[in-house]
Amino acid sequence: MMAKNKQVDEATGTDFVGHEWDGIEELDTPMPRWWVWTFYLTIIWGIVYLILYPAWPMVNSATKGVLGWTSRGELAAEMSALEKERAPILKALADIPLKDLPANERLMQTAIQGGQAAFKTHCVQCHGSGAAGSKGYPNLNDDEWLWGGDMEAIQYSIVNGIRNPDHADTRFSQMPAFGDILSAGEIDALTSHVLNMSERGKLVANGAALYEQNCAVCHGADGKGDRAQGAPSLTDAISLYGNDADSIRHSISKSRQGVMPRWNDKLDPVTIKMLTAFVWSRGGGEQPVSSEADTGADASATGAENAGDQ
């Protein structure tokens, strides 16, 4: 056998391995040099890597490596670099008064984007990913606001929360549960009256009188509500807790006490400002109610007319 192993192929001058299948023999062709050197290089690379980086598993952890590199350290470095990059614009956002923010296009865009990110972390659990809410959780896209829809009002709601038990400045209102006060018949009459206010129910005899006595104080004689008390308008097409007869009857007899946490103990002022801008920009945002705002609105109206003339 040894003698056969030593046989050399005449054509190429290469040794035979000694295997033979039906007269076809295998040559012991050496590895290409470049391949062998690449292989040696990978071994050297591996040894260097083992020394420089955490690699060798020990009982509790792994060897630390000469460079002291960790993936957590890399993440921390990247995050701090990002913070450094963001610092100037966050500073500008912190400095700008809320009422001037919408006019500053660049800061407003930053605020809306940042607010959207914060919204996805903190707000979507109740208000939904599109800020469209659900029954009992306000839709932030529409033009109906319980407590006001200008930037200041929105920011106040975010900062202080609603019916927050541990916070004195929280927005607070409490509608009595009329089920304990009025009879079932009277509640039915009031339900019909409220339905009638949004032009959907029949007028009932004692409805108006019951409303006048029990509800008008907060919701107003015309049912338009009062934002100062967080009393919703009863005349429009949308309602936080549903505007079918059963939902309205339930709201009257049991009362509704929705709660929103305050965020001033969890989020920094810039994040809250960005959330305000995001919520305001969803489509229902209102201009502040003041003489200054009125002239602003007039100016933009004139601008629109001019644009139309061209």
Next chain:
Amino acid sequence: MPETSDPAAALGPLYEARKGVYPKAVDGFFRRFKWAIMAFTLAVYYITPWIRWDRGEYAPDQAVLIDMANRRFYMFQIEIWPHEFYYVAGMLIMAGIGLFLVTSAVGRAWCGYSCPQTVWTDLFQHVDRFVDGDRNAQMRLANGPWTAKKIGKRALKYAIYLFVAFWTGGAWIMYFADAPTLTVDFWTGQAAAIAYITVAVLTATTFVFGGFMREQVCIYMCPWPRIQTAMMDEKSLLVTYKDWRGEQRGSVKKAAKEPEAFGDCVDCNQCVAVCPTGIDIREGPQIGCITCALCIDACDSVMEQVGRDRGLIDYCTLDDAEAEKAGEAPTPPIKTLFRPRTVIYFTIWSAIGAAMLFTLGQRSRLDLSVEHGRNPVYVQLSDGTIRNNYVVKIRNMETRPRSVNLRISGLDDSVLWMAGGTRAQAGNKLTINVAPDSTGKIPVFVAAPGDGPAQTSFDITVESQDDAEVGDSDEIVFERPER
């Protein structure tokens, strides 16, 4: 038959170690033509990025600029955005078909005259002659011992190679950024890493391909000669040694003794000496021949010296060669040039060119795309009106700020406004300012009465304020609750 039992041995090795090619300097019509083309192509390559072109204050003033960072391609008055990349694709297709056209009309003219590998190899061969002297001196030096003089000459030559190679790589990056700024940044160490890497890579490839590999790139690396081989036909222009006239080869002295026994070729070997790829054209058409025609120049000058007719080596088609051999008149060049094949290539090539020019002239520089907000699909407002949200993208592809009108039509009693505005003041038109050469992304609100079908299609139209003809329109759906 023992000698054919091993096919590999019969063919010889598949790869041959490079034999040095030391082409001799030559003068003549084609050499001068090559000089002209070399000067022209190198000038185009080095000077183009430095040509300025005024586009106003909002766009770069470089005539030819491939602006990767901002995703713009500028070529004189044409500006191409990424979504118009088909123009670049069209140019590449034209370049491809142009190569087919040139090959079918005049043979390997691309290889012989304007291929960068040919131009730079030619340049480097001139460097060789400048430092080492002509063919014989070069050969002596190459085969001689490593004396101080040889080392000095080699060092000088490689330094010039490196300088040319570096200049080649350095010019390349100028197409990708503002050339004067980049030049300053490059030398002050402020340019992007990719600039230095690109220059380093191109310096290395130019140094190796132009200085050392030369004709091997054409023979072993480049696919184009192989493709051309398949494209050649009997009407393709080739550099041809007219063997029926030249053979039997013999010196002037021998031919003087026996005029009948010898042809016109005096076997002076000048055609081989001047060949930049080191082939012998007298062996017939071959892949190593790039048809640079320098052997024609060399042979013509020898024929003049010995008082024989020029054109022993000449541009000639296979058909004409056959005809001439048989003593017939060659086909007129015009007939060779205008044959179905060239006409078809030219038609395709010019049709693509005309189509591109036409669409370039027709393209609108104001573009609109509208995306319907899906979360939520619609919003019910307090008075029962339904509002939909849209993100409108307006591409202002002109290099000036523009005011555009955004209109909605086809949706009854609808109004349109932006964040910051109010529905009360909204109409069916908005005026939007879009920054120059950029895409404006504007969230807009559209409101319409709540009673209507669940889905209504309507149009959002954008038009330039200064030219109502310029604009774009997008059909989009308005969603209402199902009833």
